[in-house]
Amino acid sequence: MFNIRILLFISTFLLSHIGSSQGISFNSSDKLIGVRTSYCVFSHTRPSFKGTFKIEFLLNIRESKTIGNIFSIKGMKDSDSYSLTYINNTEDSGFLKFNLDGVTNLLSIPLKKTAFGSKKWIEISIIFNPNLKRISVSVNGKIYTSEGYKLNDVIYPEIYFGKHGSVIDVPSMSIKKLYVGNEDQNYLFDLNNSKGEDVYDSRGKRCGTIKHPDWLINDSYYWKNRFYFSSKEVTCLTFDEKHQRFLITSPGVLVCYNFNEETTNTLSTKNRLPVPMRLGTSFINPTTNNLFVYEVNDVPLGKATIASINLDTLMWKTNSILQLPQQRHHHNSLLNHKNNYYMIFGGFGNQRLANSFDFYDIRFNKWSSPTFKGDTISPRYFAGLAKTGDNEVLLFGGIGNKTGDQNIGKKYYYDCYKIDLLKKRIKRLWSLNRENIDMVSSRNMVLSQDKTSFYVLNYREYISKTSLQLYKYAIKNGDYEILGDSIPLISERITTNANLYLNSKTNELFCAIQEFKLDGSNQIKIFSINNPPVSKKIIDKYDKKEIIPLTLLLACFIGVVMVIIVVSFFYKKRKIKQEDLNRQLALISKQVSTNDQPLQIINSVSLFGKFTVINHLGRDISYLFSPNIKSLFLIILLNSSKQDTNGVTAEQINLALWPDKPVKKAINLKNVTLSQLRNIITDLKGVSVVYSNKSFSIEFDQEFYCDYFDYLIHLEKLKEDSLRNDTITRLNKIIKRGVFLRLVEDEYFDTFKKHFENETLKVIPYLIKEFFENQNYPPVISLTEILESIDSLSEIGFYYKIHAYLRLGMRDKAKKHYNSFILEHKKVLDDDFALTFEDVSKIIPEDIL
Template identity: 40%
Template sequence: MKLFFYLAILLFFPLNIFSQGLRFHGNESLINDRTSYSVFENSSPSFSEKLIINFNLSLLPESNVGYILRLKDTNQNTTYNLMYDNEGGDNTVFKFNEEGRNNLITTLFRKEELANCQWVSISLSFDLKEDSMILSVNENETKIGGLNLQEKWKPIIYFGRSEHVVDIPSFAIKNLVIKDKQQEYLFHLNENEGELVHDSKGKVRGQVSNPVWLINNAYYWAPRASFKSKNVAGLNFNPKTQDIYFFDRDSIMTFNVRTHNISSKKYANELPVKLRLGMSFMDKTDDRLYAYEVYSEEQATAVTAAYLDLNTLIWTSETVDRLPTQLHHHNGFYDSDNQRYIVFGGFGSQHYNKEFYSYDLIEKKWNLLSFEGDKITPRYFSSMCYKKDENALYIFGGMGNDSGDQTIGRRYYYDLYKVDLNKKKITKLWEIPWEGDNVVPVRSMIMLDDTCFYTLCYPEHFSSTFLKLYRFSIKNGNFDILGDSIPIRSDKITTNANLYYNEKLNELYCTVQEFDANDISSVARVYSLSFPPISFDELVGDGKNKAMTYIWLVVILAAVLVGIYLFYRKKSRVKTDINSLDNSNLALEAREEIQRESFSRRDQPNSVYLFGEFTVRDRNNKDITYMFSTKLKQTFLLILQYSIEDGISSQQLSDILWPDKTENKAKNLKGVTLNHIRKALSELDDIELIHDKGFFKIVLSEGCYCDYMRFSEITKEENIINNKELIEILTRGKFLKNTEGEIFDSFKQEVENRSETILQMEIESRYAQQDYQTTLLLVETLFNIDSLNEEALYYQIHSLTKLKMTDQAKNKYLIFAAEYKKVMNENYPTNLSSLLNEKELKR
């Protein structure tokens, strides 16, 4: 059935929806850390009559001036380049040049014009027969001739830094196509790691150094900003100005999602509303931020709603009208056409609410709304959105009961209602069964079309828990879980989270606001995720797997009608059976459980990670790995390696890193490098580079976390099996992944040998405990170290079989056998039937 799922993707989703892109480190980075992408690294194909290069370009806020693309014609000894200049007053300039000789095309755009679109369409079309070319930027075309082009061209194509050209703006590209009339090379640029670039057929074509693969931005939520207030505060997003507002009684802080700038301003006058829940809504037309409380225990003359003029920062009182009870976790929508604000649901005075109320901005009072049709049971913790083309509200899920009386207990709802504001009618669309931990959605959900909606859900009955992004089918409630998780502490009823969609930047934003024990002071955090979001399977799929997907699609195309029939027959029988998840999702569940139980060690402030990608996070939890150039990283890792014991001597450090330098030269280089390391480490607390008795050493205090140090400490203990922190460290990724250099070979080998031994024992233990999900996760980790580990294959096949996932077991066997054939140049001697018929696992 998985094949039919792939077919459905082909039929119902354009392939480029999963195209993500490649981001380039530009002039903001050291020269050696800037990104360089050679499109055809080993051998460039020959193009006849035409050469067309199309791609989408995203210009990042910090972009200034530099070269985006270079094309070399070795036969003609000619190089062309495409240059970007953002420093020309009100204009942005694209220049197409014959490098070192003259400018051929200059195209001007007003900065605002390009700032309002996330991706710019670029096309360079060379007519080799007519000796002309057309440069197209967002369909703005300029044609030139007389380039002395030949009818055949084997171009050398670079993006970013190349050879002596080091001035690079900060930019990203996606959907790269290079073609003539006979051939086409398509690059989705959706790798998630490494330096090799595959074409759409899965073949390695190019190579990139210092890449930032944007597909990760569609899976990993990126922390963008944080705010604190000693008073009750509120949050909202203004898509018109691209600002997220955090406001309290004294001032308003603004985070611009495009520039990432944060500013704070005092109000011109006092906020007239005494904030308790910090609720708000935006009037984008009049540039107003409304703060309101549906209920207040203050005297009847106390203001319950007011608006802030975002241009003058003057508050104006709106009303003293209020509802009869407090409504925690209610939903709200501002109906700008009718100048009213509609709320639904909520909890207060030990009762769940089922009513719709509307605050009229003209009459300045609350009114009860009435609807016909289906009834929505009293609830709070629901999710709501507005669909403009239908003039309808959609309400999903929540928690409550039929009577509304909190004292008789509560139910979790997984249902969807449509509230037609024209007909004043409510229609229940579906209700789905649920398995596993109960979850509640956040207040807002995103519905961009007629197929699905997105919302964040979390099990609010745990103190330390996680938000997950869900995509639900509007038709039947089938759902997928996308992206990684976001931590949230849900102890206080005032704690809340919201989901926003930014059409201009094609991003999702999650805001999390956590209140302290006094329900007054709070901390708010902002996260971003590229849209459309992806699942774990889509993240880890490599070019070869994608190519196999396309091959399978072609093979089963003739069986499409039968496949669709079987697919829907099974769907109608099992509906949203969560147990149908494949082993990648099962492994992900195990990973998430481990992360929940040891969250404080996962991507926390003041931390250094050597397992997986080398990563350093500063005291504000910002990733500052970019501060460690190749030489700095080598030096830092070398000192850290020896810091387990007494450290490394100054002479030994020089001999390893600068063996070909004179003593004075090596000393100078060493001094400069160590100073840069100390500067980078100054961004963290409780870690320092010291020099004591002729030895250099990295010293960490309790406030700084290093996974390698903890690995070394834990593995010295007597009983290390079932140690959750150790499992978390190992499953983060291969030790010093993508960190090359002979000087680390023995270091990596030592750690991998210890890791392999531990993983083998853990796999055996977890399998004996019938914890097959974690077994699969550990098997994947072991394969990262030893791709031909037969014991890991045995446990993988048997775990999948125990989980009744025989198709996945067959697939994993075929993948292993193919890898065995590739490495050993002979067929794998044991067939799948023999593996499955084994009474005992191989020891």
């Protein structure tokens, strides 16, 4: 008995300290009756209370234009029941009605517009006092009373929130921090579950049942997609916390996204933005309500580099035409509106990395670069910055090296510095060694509520289809944890960026993504998550289970013995299966590590991803290939593969490259271009252009490498022996570089693209199905990635990869892949994907292969 008491004490202590209360969001009357939320507080246990009895909770009414039952209670006296309901009065106001059901309204409590909204909580307290025959309702501390009602001395409350019985109207509401009890006994419900229908009190005891809940803790783990915008020209995105909105700036227009009201409106400015935007950088002064757009470099001389617009008058004015000596991609920045200066640090441009602090004096239009004392921060870009005081910031991470010269390579930093901007002093707090984890940071970081940690978004910028992950680092020593789900990101251009913001009014974190394309067009995506965010471990931890009381232990003893006998019988078989699963998981981990290291071979030509030529000394000479030279080289090279040794005729070359030119002009252009090509490829060992049998071809020996030829060779090997993991790994490594002949748009090359796709589709889909049926899942995942490189919306790749992850117990990976797919589906087809993750997870359709 003593041990059980100790167990109960420890369990109660732990469960009461696992985190802040979260809550439940109710499916309201805008949903079908069958899926509206119903919560019975005491369905598994029916306690009794003697004397005064209290119910307390926090209530959120998301919008005023709604009606319905908040909660109902029976058991106070005979068959009487009481209820608290909400009805709307006008568009901006409403009433809480406390009723003696079927008899009369006891109290009518007005609510103003300020009480409504997705993050606004109303404190509700109802006290039933049988001695004074009084019922008191407190709303945000203001007390309303109704007297003269006889109540039982001992009550057995039956409490429902939302729908129950014939009461079907449910307002658009959420509740949290529910308390039921009196001085003798009490029940506190943190409502911290992440799933399920059983509701537990803070001691871990199962008390209630809820149907169709939306557990709010999930809003602290899963990022919510809030906003999407695209533009064909460079834009800048600015967070305006004062007015609860994001501003998107283009030369003659401001787009305002109000995230509380989920509205978007467009404002035409009185004149055009005078700054020619390159990077789309900006900041806002909340004191003057001025928005600044700036470029530090790469602007024609005499053109504006800094301009501001007053958001009340919508008139642009030029503030400066000054430029810094170099471009500063992915620099960090901070506005000090009290001292009227804007500071930037670091960045990359003109083959150099920076580590200077540059201050722009807004009043006097002057840049200065003061010297800092203390520790030295290596030149870098892609770092994160958080403000910790009026004149103090934290700087974390980034990419760089000690010299600032891009040509000597880069290092991924996981170090943290405290910087005093007033005293101009730097102090390094810590540096972590995170081997084989190469990630950059979002520009902005956010401090935790207790100021002991900071949040930052990290991602692998060198992967085209990458993802953002939220991390929390301790300022004291760098201890970190991973929080929240990941967010897909297309990281093709260096101008692509991600930022993290805290909206203190609603206690939400916002992730703002701006994905750029080569022509300057870009798309903006905004996501949100409740603050503080939680980890996957916490999500799972809140899926609580009831503590087993002592009286059940003896009853379970015989059953446990029987289970042990059965388990021992199947143990060996299960162990073998688990070992196989562990082997497959280890293989996947190894594949990820291997595949993330891109092929970089000397004396080579790469046709997957960006066209790249590396000479025999390991130097990238791709820049020597003009568009015509590159096209000529590709035409001859692709017609010189081992499958086709006939080469290509001069007439075919002329027709492909200069179809509109007269014959003599085309011949002359071909000869000049061919001469330039021959000069360039002298840097490649064992490679030469030859003319034989009226055809041009490229001869090469074993020292020369082409990833396309290598791909075809290994694809043929896979036909002969599908069990060669090294062959699959090699193919996967090749396609990791990107799409075959990406950015090569000439129709001439469509035949080669089609040949590549056909050869792949002859082999890969059928091997995927074969491996899956044999329960060998790592090759399934690798082969689906090859399919996705051809068709990003491949149903075969989509379904089989998700089901392979699920079979391996990697549900997070499966969900992440689903999220990436539906974003790509929306982007490519401009249409929402019709199936939910649960739908996709059920079965692989038979007709996809």
